[in-house]
Amino acid sequence: MIKLTKKFLFNVFLLKVNSLKFIKNVKTCFLFLISWLAAIGLSLVAISFPLGITATCLLNTLCRIKRYVEYIEARKQMLESQVTETHPDKVVYK
DSSP states (O other): OOOOOHHHHHHHHHHHHHHHHHHHHHHHHHHHHHHHHHHHHHHHHHHHHHHHHHHHHHHHHHHHHHHHHHHHHHHHHHHHHHHHHHOGGGOOOO
């Protein structure tokens, strides 16, 4: 049977205090880790948001250029077909 001496009780008290310090340190480390992850997440959002907008604008510009080129080619074909209908002798064959 364990005797409840002052030394034993003091050791139990120290063990309890040390475990509370450890828990406090773990809690502090956990809070630091969470705040660090939040800061990294906010940084990534702050970087990716302008990149996403830029990419969207570039895609929009490329699509507009593609549509414009298609329009110019269709217009050119339409004009060529009108020339062949009205002046078949002046058509330049490639």
